[in-house]
Every structure is written in C-alpha cells, then in structure tokens.
Amino acid sequence: MTxxxxxxxxxxxxxxxxxxxxxxxxxxxxVQLKLGEQKKRTRASLIASxxxxxxxEVRLDVFQDQLDMKVSIFDEGKKGELVGDGVLLxxxxxxxxxxxxxxxxxxNGAAAGDIYxxxxxxxxxxxxxxxxxxxxxTTAIFFFFFFFSKSSSISLQDKEYRAGxxxxxxxxxxxxxxxxxxx
Numbered sequence: 001m002t003x004x005x006x007x008x009x010x011x012x013x014x015x016x017x018x019x020x021x022x023x024x025x026x027x028x029x030x031v032q033l034k035l036g037e038q039k040k041r042t043r044a045s046l047i048a049s050x051x052x053x054x055x056x057e058v059r060l061d062v063f064q065d066q067l068d069m070k071v072s073i074f075d076e077g078k079k080g081e082l083v084g085d086g087v088l089l090x091x092x093x094x095x096x097x098x099x100x101x102x103x104x105x106x107x108n109g110a111a112a113g114d115i116y117x118x119x120x121x122x123x124x125x126x127x128x129x130x131x132x133x134x135x136x137x138t139t140a141i142f143f144f145f146f147f148f149s150k151s152s153s154i155s156l157q158d159k160e161y162r163a164g165x166x167x168x169x170x171x172x173x174x175x176x177x178x179x180x181x182x183x
Contacts, residue, residue, distance in 0.1 A: 003063040005124050009035070009090065011058045011069075012118040013042055017102075019050040019073065019083055019113035027075040029083055031115065033058055036066035044076040050113070062121065067091060071115065073105060084112025093119040 013031040021027055026048040032041040038060050045052030060069070072085035084105030093099040099119045105112045 003065040005061055006064050007062050007094070007121055007123040009060045009062050009069070009093070010120045010122070011060065013054045013056065013058070014116045014118060015051065015053045015055070016045075016073065016113055016115050017051055019052065020107060020111075021050055022081050022083055022107075023075055023077055023079075027077060027083070028052075029073050030054070030076055031058075032072045032074060033060060034070040034072070035060045035068075036063060062090065062094070067094070071103060071105065073113070073115065082107065088117075090119075090121070093121045097121055 011033055013033075016029060019027075019029060027050075028044040028048050029052045030042050030044045031054055032039065040058045040060065042054045042056040042058065045054055047053055067090045069088045069090055070085065071088050073083040075081045075083055084107040086103065086105045088103055097120065100117065101119070102114045102116050104114050
C-alpha cells in the first residue's frame with residue numbers, strides 16, 4: 001500500500017558547531033538528509049573547519065508513515081568519512097509549521113557536534129471531498145441569504161434540497177454590476 005503524501009519539508013542546515021575532525025587535517029563537511037527513499041545533500045562547506053556553514057535549502061516530500069529523517073554529516077575528502085549522524089523526528093515541525101533547532105549528532109555513540117536547522121513544513125493542499133458537492137439544505141440557503149445581500153443573484157447546483165448535507169452555492173452580484181455600468 002502506498003503511503004499518502006502529507007506535505008513538503010524545507011530543511012535548511014545553517015551551520016555546524018564543535019564537529020569532531022575525523023581526518024586529522026582540513027575537512028570539508030556536507031550534510032546528507034534521508035527521508036524514506038529520498039536522499040539529498042548540501043554542497044560541502046566553503047569553510048573547511050569544525051564550525052562549517054552551509055545555509056542551503058533542501059526540499060523533501062513527507063509521507064504519513066515516514067516521519068523520521070536521518071541526518072548525516074560526511075567529510076567530502078577522499079574517503080567520504082562519516083563525521084556523525086542522528087535521527088530527527090519531524091512530529092514537532094509538522095505540528096508547529098516551523099522549527100529552528102540545534103540537533104546533536106553522534107558517531108559510534110559519542111558526541112560528534114551539533115547542526116543548526118531551520119525547518120518549515122508545508123502541508124499538502126487538500127481537495128474538496130466529493131461528498132461536499134451535494135445539493136443545499138434549506139438551512140444552508142437561509143444562512144446564505146441572511147449573511148449576504150439580497151441584491152446577489154444565486155444559482156444552486158441542484159434544485160433538490162436535503163437537510164443535513166453540505167453544499168456549494170455560487171453567486172454574482174448583478175445589482176452591483178449594473179450600478180457600476182450606469183456610472
């Protein structure tokens with residue numbers, strides 16, 4: 001069964017701090033993000049240090065059964081050595097919409113530094129369910145007329161009315177239009 005897409009995550013790894021230097025020399029770290037089958041990475045930091053800066057946007061589709069994002073930092077050198085990694089749970093950013101966070105990474109269980117993220121979640125746009133495109137109830141029509149001007153011309157999708165159903169009403173303000181045309 002295919003999982004349903006619930007939105008898009010925009011992850012911006014801004015910078016790292018106190019990264020462990022595994023090469024003994026200059027390291028050029030980059031960030032790799034893995035969410036489900038998607039794997040994306042930043043460019044290597046232009047600052048070869050244990051305090052790198054990336055400030056690069058990465059976009060990932062988020063599915064309802066894939067809410068754990070693997071965060072890894074590698075050195076771009078010859079070996080592509082792992083500096084550290086961890087799993088970032090996306091529940092909080094999905095609930096809040098935005099989250100700025102220092103995220104700790106580890107290597108073989110030992111602290112390997114931190115990475116600062118700016119995270120933004122954009123929920124997928126939902127279309128109107130088919131059951132909402134039903135004929136209007138007399139109650140819905142009453143409230144529509146109560147809140148809108150009597151000068152509006154109303155057309156209903158169907159002339160059959162059922163109580164307790166949602167409906168679609170469209171209208172135009174012809175009275176307003178005719179006044180505009182007279183001036």
